[in-house]
Every structure is written in structure tokens, then in C-alpha cells.
Amino acid sequence: MLPAVPLLVAAILATFLPRRAGQAAILAGPVAGALLLASLEPGATTTVPFFGFEVTPLRADGLARAFGWVFLTAAFLAGLFGWSTMGRTERVSAAAYAGAAIGVVFAGDLITLFVFWELKAISSTFVIWARGTQRSASAGMRYILVHVAGGSVLLAGIMWHFTTTGSLEFTVFDMAQGASWVILLGFAVSAAIPPLHAWIADAYPESTVAGTVFLSAYTTKAGVYAMARGFAGTDLLLWVGVAMAIYGVIYAILEDDIRRLLAYHIVSQVGFMIAAIGVGTEAAVNGATAHAFAHILYKGLLLMGTGAVLHATGRSRLSELGGLARSLPWVAALYLVAAFSISGFPLFSGFVSKELAVEAIAADGEVVAQYLLKFVSVGTFLSTTLKLPYFTWWGPDRGMAAAPPLIRPIPATMYAGMGLAAAANIAIGLRPDILYAQLPFAAEYTPFLWYKIVETLQYLGFAGLAFWLLVKKLGGEPTVTLDTDWVYRRLPALVATRTAPLDLASNLPRPAERVARVLEGARKPLDTFIPRTVTGSRPAHLPTWWLGAVVVGTTALLLGLGYLL
Amino acid sequence: MRGFLERPLLVAGIALVVMVGIDLVLGRPIPGFWPAFGYVSCVILILASKLIGKRFILRDPGYYEPSTGGRHEEGER
Numbered sequence: 001m002l003p004a005v006p007l008l009v010a011a012i013l014a015t016f017l018p019r020r021a022g023q024a025a026i027l028a029g030p031v032a033g034a035l036l037l038a039s040l041e042p043g044a045t046t047t048v049p050f051f052g053f054e055v056t057p058l059r060a061d062g063l064a065r066a067f068g069w070v071f072l073t074a075a076f077l078a079g080l081f082g083w084s085t086m087g088r089t090e091r092v093s094a095a096a097y098a099g100a101a102i103g104v105v106f107a108g109d110l111i112t113l114f115v116f117w118e119l120k121a122i123s124s125t126f127v128i129w130a131r132g133t134q135r136s137a138s139a140g141m142r143y144i145l146v147h148v149a150g151g152s153v154l155l156a157g158i159m160w161h162f163t164t165t166g167s168l169e170f171t172v173f174d175m176a177q178g179a180s181w182v183i184l185l186g187f188a189v190s191a192a193i194p195p196l197h198a199w200i201a202d203a204y205p206e207s208t209v210a211g212t213v214f215l216s217a218y219t220t221k222a223g224v225y226a227m228a229r230g231f232a233g234t235d236l237l238l239w240v241g242v243a244m245a246i247y248g249v250i251y252a253i254l255e256d257d258i259r260r261l262l263a264y265h266i267v268s269q270v271g272f273m274i275a276a277i278g279v280g281t282e283a284a285v286n287g288a289t290a291h292a293f294a295h296i297l298y299k300g301l302l303l304m305g306t307g308a309v310l311h312a313t314g315r316s317r318l319s320e321l322g323g324l325a326r327s328l329p330w331v332a333a334l335y336l337v338a339a340f341s342i343s344g345f346p347l348f349s350g351f352v353s354k355e356l357a358v359e360a361i362a363a364d365g366e367v368v369a370q371y372l373l374k375f376v377s378v379g380t381f382l383s384t385t386l387k388l389p390y391f392t393w394w395g396p397d398r399g400m401a402a403a404p405p406l407i408r409p410i411p412a413t414m415y416a417g418m419g420l421a422a423a424a425n426i427a428i429g430l431r432p433d434i435l436y437a438q439l440p441f442a443a444e445y446t447p448f449l450w451y452k453i454v455e456t457l458q459y460l461g462f463a464g465l466a467f468w469l470l471v472k473k474l475g476g477e478p479t480v481t482l483d484t485d486w487v488y489r490r491l492p493a494l495v496a497t498r499t500a501p502l503d504l505a506s507n508l509p510r511p512a513e514r515v516a517r518v519l520e521g522a523r524k525p526l527d528t529f530i531p532r533t534v535t536g537s538r539p540a541h542l543p544t545w546w547l548g549a550v551v552v553g554t555t556a557l558l559l560g561l562g563y564l565l
Numbered sequence: 566m567r568g569f570l571e572r573p574l575l576v577a578g579i580a581l582v583v584m585v586g587i588d589l590v591l592g593r594p595i596p597g598f599w600p601a602f603g604y605v606s607c608v609i610l611i612l613a614s615k616l617i618g619k620r621f622i623l624r625d626p627g628y629y630e631p632s633t634g635g636r637h638e639e640g641e642r
Binding site: 467 | 612618
């Protein structure tokens with residue numbers, strides 16, 4: 001049986017069960033999924049007929065198993081962390097989301113892949129909406145529209161691929177085929193490759209504290225998995241990955257919101273994985289897989305730590321935090337385990353995974369890429385291990401520590417989730433063979449060589465000195481960062497403001513005027529209905545219908561193109 | 566001791582000398598390369614990102630919508 005099934009069943013049960021029983025189902029789902037995965041023979045496949053096609057909902061080869069294990073682990077840890085805070089909508093959608101992502105990694109054909117891909121997009125949108133605020137409603141709308149567009153591109157690519165090759169098997173794509181590039185574009189949306197990445201920093205921080213932990217594990221890593229499966233060795237991806245890593249880290253240094261800062265680090269760290277996939281050797285695919293595995297564990301813990309801060313203080317901006325070390329010492333300690341992991345400190349999980357990926361890139365002769373990725377590692381250390389903890393726990397107190405009643409107690413289950421995640425990061429850091437045994441290819445790599453440890457400690461240590469020298473320049477200022485989402489968040493409003501006095505509709509030729517009026521008529525009920533179902537109130541300003549119109553048009557165009565081809 | 570620790574440039578200089586010494590003992594090809602790499606990379610990242618941020622990226626918190634300052638919004642579940 002597919003390891004995704006217990007999670008999907010848990011989602012259905014959680015719809016009807018009372019709170020505690022529903023939450024228990026959310027924890028039982030990944031445990032049952034892990035038992036199923038352990039019972040599967042390596043390389044096991046299941047093929048079934050489906051409307052005249054042969055589909056393969058289960059293909060448990062090495063790559064699928066590696067992602068399957070970490071997806072199941074993440075579902076359990078995030079469910080435990082959110083035991084006390086998750087509402088019904090969140091429980092149901094999070095379990096369905098985790099199940100869909102696991103369905104993606106075990107899909108052996110493109111039909112199954114697409115079905116789970118779309119289920120993943122829809123269920124994750126509800127994880128964002130579950131916070132129940134106006135901002136989460138708007139961010140969720142933008143998120144689903146971007147992912148519907150990405151899914152439409154993927155579907156068009158799949159149809160084109162099928163008409164060209166006659167095959168629906170999900171395997172390595174031939175880059176000489178145009179369809180392969182369309183499929184790659186569809187995967188790129190999910191992997192958050194710039195400029196298609198802005199949804200991640202827009203939507204993830206607007207979810208609940210546990211919801212963001214779930215979100216950090218699945219969507220981008222499903223994109224990484226799909227690329228590792230279908231596009232390993234595509235040279236372009238090496239430099240796309242390096243650019244992504246630099247882009248994400250620069251934005252993270254500038255960010256004031258702690259969860260948005262970590263969202264940009266997802267972009268940056270996925271860049272390491274994409275770069276390794278671009279190299280495409282067995283060692284590099286192992287490196288990408290290992291780094292995805294470790295990344296899910298340490299990123300989950302980072303977002304648990306910042307989520308705990310948000311839960312306790314109701315604040316998430318560095319410009320409003322500070323001096324929390326006495327109030328939340330254990331949160332700080334557990335967060336730092338994840339921070340040292342993402343920074344690639346020896347004896348933590350990120351060291352054994354990042355080194356594997358970067359060394360594989362260097363072994364392929366890409367020395368410039370290797371040094372650029374080390375440069376990014378310095379930026380990662382700077383923003384996650386120095387800037388964020390300093391301004392949250394040890395920096396100038398901005399009134400939080402002096403007002404103890406404002407600090408809400410952290411539930412024990414939150415600490416339990418963080419503690420287990422920290423233990424997993426330390427265990428992998430101390431015993432990398434645990435991780436390497438899960439990789440798709442035999443891994444013969446020794447991370448603990450003296451020169452690697454010394455050079456890592458040297459460049460990170462001196463980055464720390466530079467931070468000390470320039471700490472005043474990093475002081476949190478209340479700002480937002482502009483990114484490519486400006487195109488659909490701000491530009492339509494600017495255009496509308498400038499064109500409104502012209503009464504555009506009355507100046508259009510008659511057929512265009514009719515279309516404009518129909519679109520306007522269709523927009524109003526949507527504007528009213530969608531946000532009300534989530535927040536109970538209608539946002540004053542919702543420009544996302546512009547994007548919706550673009551998405552619907554693109555979908556129609558691509559589906560028509562796919563049909564014709 | 567506290568006065569010494571409040572002089573980061575001095576501390577950095579002494580630490581660099583120690584690291585170069587370690588590299589010489591260990592026979593590394595370019596003694597002091599990785600400490601310098603870490604230090605210079607960090608300075609470049611901070612200064613470059615601040616410059617890019619001020620010119621192109623950073624805006625007032627209410628740029629897209631009225632800011633809640635990162636606090637829980639009313640009605641949050």
C-alpha cells in the first residue's frame with residue numbers, strides 16, 4: 001500500500017473526530033506510513049489500469065524512499081509541535097498536504113504525479129488560510145493562483161510530452177524535447193526558483209506557527225525531488241541553483257520579519273540542491289537528496305523556534321523583539337541547534353549534507369560554483385545564527401522582557417516537537433551514516449576530515465567577527481522587502497489608479513467592452529465569497545483578481561496548445 | 566578583559582594571527598585564506614545587501630497593506 005494512504009485517511013478522520021482524537025490521528029498517520037514504507041521491498045512498484053492507461057501509484061526506489069522517510073518524519077514532528085494549537089481546518093489540510101507530498105514522491109507516472117501535485121497545492125492553501133486572518137486570506141489567494149498557474153504549465157507539458165513520446169512514465173526527460181522545458185517550468189514554480197519564488201516569502205509567514213512548519217517541508221522539496229528525478233544533469237540548473245542561493249541569502253539579510261527571513265533561506269538552501277541536481281552525477285544527486293533531508297529537519301526546527309517566539313509574544317519582527325533570552329531560554333537553545341545545522345557547523349546535520357553536495361559540485365570541476373556556495377554559507381550563518389538570535393534573544397530589549405504578562409507560556413508539546421527535531425539534527429551530525437544509508441546511490445564520503453572542519457570553523461568564526469564589527473548596520477528596522485510578487489501585488493493597483501479616470505471600459509471597442517463587463521461581473525461575487533469563507537470579513541483591497549484573469553487565460557492557452565500538439 | 570573584548574578589530578587581528586599560525590603548522594597551501602574568506606565575505610554581504618536594500622528593495626512596512634507590525638491580528642484563531 002502507498003505510504004501516503006494513512007495520512008490521507010488521517011485527514012478524513014480528523015474532519016469528524018473531536019480535537020484530541022483528531023490530533024492523535026494526525027500523529028498516527030505518519031507512524032503508520034513509516035511502518036508501510038519499512039515493509040516495502042526496495043524498488044517495489046504497483047501498476048494499475050486507469051481509463052486505458054497504465055499508472056504506477058507506487059514506485060519505491062532509492063530516491064523515493066529517501067524523500068518518503070523525511071516527509072513522514074516531518075509530518076510527525078510538525079504534528080507534535082502543533083498538538084496544542086492546531087484547529088480542525090489546519091489538522092485536516094496539513095495531513096492531506098503531507099499525504100499528497102508523499103504521493104508525489106512515490107508516483108511512477110505523470111498522471112499520478114499531477115493528481116497528487118494538485119492535491120498538494122490545494123491542501124497547502126488551506127494550511128495558509130487556517131490562520132484565519134485577512135493577511136493569510138489574501139496571501140493564500142495569491143499562493144493558490146500562482147500554484148494553479150504552475151500546475152497548468154505542468155499539465156500542458158505532460159500532455160505535450162505524451163503526444164510526442166507516447167509515454168507517461170516519470171523518469172529522466174530528454175531536454176531536446178520542447179515538452180521537457182515546459183515540465184521543468186512547472187516544477188520550477190514549486191521549487192521556488194527565482195523569479196517564480198515570491199509566493200514563498202509572501203505566504204509561508206502568514207500561516208499559523210505549526211502550519212509554517214508543515215509548509216516548509218513539502219512544496220519546495222517536492223519540486224526538488226521532481227527535478228532530481230527528471231532533470232538531473234541539466235547544466236543550466238547548476239547556475240540557476242547558485243543564483244538562487246545568493247538571491248535568497250541577500251534577501252534574508254535584509255528581512256525584518258523572522259519567519260520571512262527563514263522563508264528566504266528556503267530559497268537559498270534549495271539553491272544548493274538545484275545546483276547539485278544540475279551537476280547530476282550520482283554523488284551530486286546524493287548530495288541534493290541528503291541536503292533536502294537535513295534541510296527539512298533543521299528548517300522545521302528553525303520555524304518551530306520562531307513560531308514559538310510568535311506564539312509567546314505575538315510578534316515576529318526583529319525591530320520589535322529583543323531581550324527574550326531570560327523569558328525563552330530553551331527556545332533559544334533549541335533554535336540554535338537548527339541554526340548551527342543550517343550554517344553547516346561540524347557535528348550538526350547541515351555540515352554532513354551541505355559538504356556532500358558542495359564537494360560533488362567541486363569534484364565535477366565547478367570550482368567557481370563551489371566558492372560561491374561557501375560565500376552563501378557565510379551569509380546563512382550571518383542571518384540565521386548571528387542576526388536573528390541576537391536581535392531576538394540577546395539584543396536590545398524593545399519592551400518584551402520588561403512586560404512578562406505579554407509572554408504566553410509555550411505548551412509542552414511544542415517543546416517536545418522542537419526537542420525531537422533537535423535530537424534528529426544532532427544525531428545526523430554525529431552519525432552521518434544514518435543519513436547516507438537512505439540515499440539513492442551508495443555513498444562513500446567522509447565528512448569529518450580535519451581540513452574540512454578547520455576551514456569551516458575558520459570562515460564561520462571570522463564571519464562572526466565581522467558581524468560583531470558591523471552589528472549596528474544590521475539593526476532591525478521596520479521595513480518590508482519588495483520582490484517579484486510586486487508584479488501582481490502592486491502593479492495592477494498602480495495601473496488601475498492611473499487608468500481609472502479615463503473610464504477605460506467606455507473607450508473600448510464594443511466586443512472588448514462586453515468582455516470587460518463580464519469579467520468585472522464575475523469578479524465581484526468571487527471577491528465577496530472567497531475571503532468571507534475564511535476570515536468572516538472582506539478585505540478592503542484584493543487585487544488578486546488580476547492575477548486570476550491571467551491564470552485562467554494562461555491555462556486555457558496552454559491546455560489548447562497541449563491538445564493541438 | 567572587557568575592554569579588550571570591546572575592540573573587535575584588535576580581537577580579529579589577534580585571531581587572524583593565531584589562525585595563520587595554525588594553518589602554517591598544518592601545512593595549508595595559503596595560510597589564513599579561510600579566515601580572510603569568511604571575514605571579507607561577511608563584510609561584502611552586509612554592505613552590499615544594505616546598499617541594494619536601500620536603493621531598490623526596502624520599503625515602509627505598510628507598503629502593501631496596513632502593517633500589523635508582525636503582531637497577531639484580531640480574529641486570529
